[in-house]
Amino acid sequence: MIKRKNTLFWIACFIMNVMLAQEKAKVSPIFKDGEAQIVPEFEDESKWIRHDLWVETEFDSDGDGKPDRMHVDVTRPEQTDTQDLKLPIIYESSPYYAGTAGFAEGIFWDVNHELGEQPKERVHPEVEKRGERPIISNSQIKTWLPRGYIVVHSSSPGTGLSDGSPTVGGDNESLAPKAVIDWLNGRAKGYTERTGNEEVKAYWSTGKVGMTGTSYNGTIPLAAATTGVDGLEAIIPVAPNTSYYHYYRSNGLVRSPGGYLGEDIDVLYDFIHSGDESKRAYSNKTIRDNEMRNNLDRVTGDFNDFWAGRDYLNDMEPMQAALLMSHGFNDWNVMPEHSYRIYKKAEEMGLPTQIYYHQNGHGGPPPISMMNKWFTHFLFGIENEVENDPKAWIVREHDDRQNPTPYANYPNPDAKEVTLYLTKGAPKTGGLSIEKHKKQGKETLVDNYSFSGEALAQAEYTDHRLLFVTPTLKEDLHLSGISTLKIKLASSKPAANLSVWMLSLPWTEGRNSKITDNIITRGWADPQNYKSISESEPLKPGKFYELNFDLIPDDQIIPKGQQIGLMIFSSDKNFTLHPEPGTELTVDLDGTSISIPVVGGEDAIKKAI
Structure with a gap:
C-alpha cells in the first residue's frame, strides 16, 4: 500500500511538472514601448x-x-x-x-x-x-x-x-x-x-x-x-x-x-x-x-x-x-x-x-x-x-x-485665412496682392486643351491662361488647410470647363524630386453649377456669374525666393473633357480673389512679401 501511494505521488509530481513546463512554454504577444x-x-x-x-x-x-x-x-x-x-x-x-x-x-x-x-x-x-x-x-x-x-x-x-x-x-x-x-x-x-x-x-x-x-x-x-x-x-x-x-x-x-x-x-x-x-x-x-x-x-x-x-x-x-x-x-x-x-x-x-x-x-x-x-x-x-x-x-x-x-492638428491651428486680390497683366503675368486695387478691369483667356497645365504655368506669354503672382518671398511661407476661390466670369459659350492651379514659381522642376513640386493645389468647377452642384443651367454668353469653391487641401512650406501664383484656365488636359478649342472665358479681376490658409496669418505674409 505504501509503495502504491509513493508511485501515485511521483506520477502526480511528473504530471504537475509536465503541466508547468507546458505552461512555461506557452507563447504570447510581447510588448515594449507601447508596441x-x-x-x-x-x-x-x-x-x-x-x-x-x-x-x-x-x-x-x-x-x-x-x-x-x-x-x-x-x-x-x-x-x-x-x-x-x-x-x-x-x-x-x-x-x-x-x-x-x-x-x-x-x-x-x-x-x-x-x-x-x-x-x-x-x-x-x-x-x-x-x-x-x-x-x-x-x-x-x-x-x-x-x-x-x-x-x-x-x-x-x-x-x-x-x-x-x-x-x-x-x-x-x-x-x-x-x-x-x-x-x-x-x-x-x-x-x-x-x-x-x-x-x-x-x-x-x-x-x-x-x-x-x-x-x-x-x-x-x-x-x-x-x-x-x-x-x-x-x-x-x-x-x-x-x-x-x-x-x-x-x-x-x-x-x-x-x-x-x-x-x-x-x-x-x-x-x-x-x-x-x-x-x-x-x-x-x-x-x-x-x-x-x-x-x-x-x-x-x-x-x-x-x-x-x-x-x-x-x-x-x-x-x-x-x-x-x-x-x-x-x-x-x-x-x-x-x-x-x-x-x-x-x-x-x-x-x-x-x-x-x-x-x-x-x-x-x-x-x-x-x-x-x-x-x-x-x-x-x-x-x-x-x-x-x-x-x-x-x-x-x-x-x-x-x-x-x-x-497639434490639421489644418495647423495657427493658420488664418488671408485674401489675395488680382491685378492685371495678361497675356503675360498679373499680380497677387493683400491689398485690393480698384478698376483692374477684365481679362480673357481662350480655351485650348492641347496645352497641358504644366506648359501653361511655364509659358511667359500665352492667351490660353491667366496667371497672377505675388512678389518674391523674402522668407519661407507655411500654408496649411484649404484655399477658397471667389471668381466672377463670363463664357462665350453656354458651357465651359474651369480649372485653377495654385503654383510655386518660378518653375523649378525637381526641387523635391517630383514634377508636382510646383503645384501647391488645384481645383475644378462647372460655371453652369454656380448656384449649387445639384443644379446646372446653360450660361448666357457674355453674362457674368459668381462662383465660390474650395481647392484641394494642402500643407506646404513655400521657400523664400519663390512666388505664389494663381493660374486660371479652362480645359485641363489630364483631368477634364476636351471640347473644341476656342471657348473664351472672361474674368472680372475686381470680382475675383483667393483666400489662402497662412500659418501666422496676415502678419506672416506681410513679412514674407
Missing part, C-alpha cells in the same frame, strides 16, 4: 495555419434568392491550435485580389467631345479571374502575424470567389466586411464551401479587429466602420476614396482622376468584376446598365441621390472605430480632400483620430511604428497613451516619410 514586438515563435512560416471559408452576409446582390457569401482567408500562428491562443485580427478586403480587366482598349469614356454631349459608347471587357485556394492575398501577413496578430483577407462582392455584385460604393460593400467581422465575433455563420453547410468557427479570435489598406482597399475599412459593427476597434485607411462624386466630379464638372482620363464609376465596375461568370449578366444589367448608367450623368456632372448614396460622409453616424488616416498631398488620383473630410467629421464626433500626410503621390501608409502603436492600443488594450499623441503628423519637404513632424 507589439516580433515574437520569434510566430515567425516560422512553415508553422502558420492557412485556411479559407465563406461567410454568409445579410444581402443578396446577385439575384439568386440566397444570401451572398464572401470568400475569406485566414493566416494564424500554430499556437492558436496547439496552445488555445486567442489573438486579435488585422483584416484587409479588396476587389482586386482575383485580378482586373486592366486597361483594355476602349474601356475608358472618350473625352474628346463638346460639353453637354452624350459621349459615344465604350467597351465592356471581361475580367479573367485568377487566384488559388486557400490564399486570397499575402498582404499584411509578414508585418503583423509575427507581432501577434491573425491576418484575414476577403474578396469584396462580385469579385474572386465571393458571391454578389460589385456596386462601387453601394451598401453591400459596407455590409460584406461587417459580416466578416460579425463572424470573427461569433455573430455570423462561416462555411467550408461556397454552397455547403459545414460550419467554421473563429475560436481563435478575440473579436478585436483592425482594418487597413490602400486606395479601394482603404475605402473598405471606412465602409465597414460606417456600419457601427461591434468588434471593429480601429481603422487605418491609406488614400481612401470616401466619395465617388468627389472622385469623378468636381463642383458639377465631369473630371477624371489623375492618370485615368475618361474613367468613371461604371469603368471601375468593369475593371473589378471578376466574380462568378454565370452571374455576371445579372449584375451587368442591374448594376452597371441600369443603376449606374441611368444616374452617373456624364452630360451635366450634377450631384444626385445616386452619388449621395456613395458618399461615406453621409453614413458616419454609427461609426465608433478609432481612425488613423493617411494620405499624400500630391495624390492627384484620390485627392487628399477624401481623407480630410472624413477626418474632420470623425473628430467632430469625438472619435479617437490622428492624421498622417506626406508630400508624395498615391498611397503611402504611416510609419510602421505609428500603425503598431495604434493597433496595439485599440486591439490589445495596451495603455501606450497613443490617444494623447499629437493629432497631425506631416512629412515636411525633403524629409524622410518615416520622420513626420508632429503638429
Whole structure:
C-alpha cells in the first residue's frame, strides 16, 4: 500500500511538472514601448495555419434568392491550435485580389467631345479571374502575424470567389466586411464551401479587429466602420476614396482622376468584376446598365441621390472605430480632400483620430511604428497613451516619410485665412496682392486643351491662361488647410470647363524630386453649377456669374525666393473633357480673389512679401 501511494505521488509530481513546463512554454504577444514586438515563435512560416471559408452576409446582390457569401482567408500562428491562443485580427478586403480587366482598349469614356454631349459608347471587357485556394492575398501577413496578430483577407462582392455584385460604393460593400467581422465575433455563420453547410468557427479570435489598406482597399475599412459593427476597434485607411462624386466630379464638372482620363464609376465596375461568370449578366444589367448608367450623368456632372448614396460622409453616424488616416498631398488620383473630410467629421464626433500626410503621390501608409502603436492600443488594450499623441503628423519637404513632424492638428491651428486680390497683366503675368486695387478691369483667356497645365504655368506669354503672382518671398511661407476661390466670369459659350492651379514659381522642376513640386493645389468647377452642384443651367454668353469653391487641401512650406501664383484656365488636359478649342472665358479681376490658409496669418505674409 505504501509503495502504491509513493508511485501515485511521483506520477502526480511528473504530471504537475509536465503541466508547468507546458505552461512555461506557452507563447504570447510581447510588448515594449507601447508596441507589439516580433515574437520569434510566430515567425516560422512553415508553422502558420492557412485556411479559407465563406461567410454568409445579410444581402443578396446577385439575384439568386440566397444570401451572398464572401470568400475569406485566414493566416494564424500554430499556437492558436496547439496552445488555445486567442489573438486579435488585422483584416484587409479588396476587389482586386482575383485580378482586373486592366486597361483594355476602349474601356475608358472618350473625352474628346463638346460639353453637354452624350459621349459615344465604350467597351465592356471581361475580367479573367485568377487566384488559388486557400490564399486570397499575402498582404499584411509578414508585418503583423509575427507581432501577434491573425491576418484575414476577403474578396469584396462580385469579385474572386465571393458571391454578389460589385456596386462601387453601394451598401453591400459596407455590409460584406461587417459580416466578416460579425463572424470573427461569433455573430455570423462561416462555411467550408461556397454552397455547403459545414460550419467554421473563429475560436481563435478575440473579436478585436483592425482594418487597413490602400486606395479601394482603404475605402473598405471606412465602409465597414460606417456600419457601427461591434468588434471593429480601429481603422487605418491609406488614400481612401470616401466619395465617388468627389472622385469623378468636381463642383458639377465631369473630371477624371489623375492618370485615368475618361474613367468613371461604371469603368471601375468593369475593371473589378471578376466574380462568378454565370452571374455576371445579372449584375451587368442591374448594376452597371441600369443603376449606374441611368444616374452617373456624364452630360451635366450634377450631384444626385445616386452619388449621395456613395458618399461615406453621409453614413458616419454609427461609426465608433478609432481612425488613423493617411494620405499624400500630391495624390492627384484620390485627392487628399477624401481623407480630410472624413477626418474632420470623425473628430467632430469625438472619435479617437490622428492624421498622417506626406508630400508624395498615391498611397503611402504611416510609419510602421505609428500603425503598431495604434493597433496595439485599440486591439490589445495596451495603455501606450497613443490617444494623447499629437493629432497631425506631416512629412515636411525633403524629409524622410518615416520622420513626420508632429503638429497639434490639421489644418495647423495657427493658420488664418488671408485674401489675395488680382491685378492685371495678361497675356503675360498679373499680380497677387493683400491689398485690393480698384478698376483692374477684365481679362480673357481662350480655351485650348492641347496645352497641358504644366506648359501653361511655364509659358511667359500665352492667351490660353491667366496667371497672377505675388512678389518674391523674402522668407519661407507655411500654408496649411484649404484655399477658397471667389471668381466672377463670363463664357462665350453656354458651357465651359474651369480649372485653377495654385503654383510655386518660378518653375523649378525637381526641387523635391517630383514634377508636382510646383503645384501647391488645384481645383475644378462647372460655371453652369454656380448656384449649387445639384443644379446646372446653360450660361448666357457674355453674362457674368459668381462662383465660390474650395481647392484641394494642402500643407506646404513655400521657400523664400519663390512666388505664389494663381493660374486660371479652362480645359485641363489630364483631368477634364476636351471640347473644341476656342471657348473664351472672361474674368472680372475686381470680382475675383483667393483666400489662402497662412500659418501666422496676415502678419506672416506681410513679412514674407
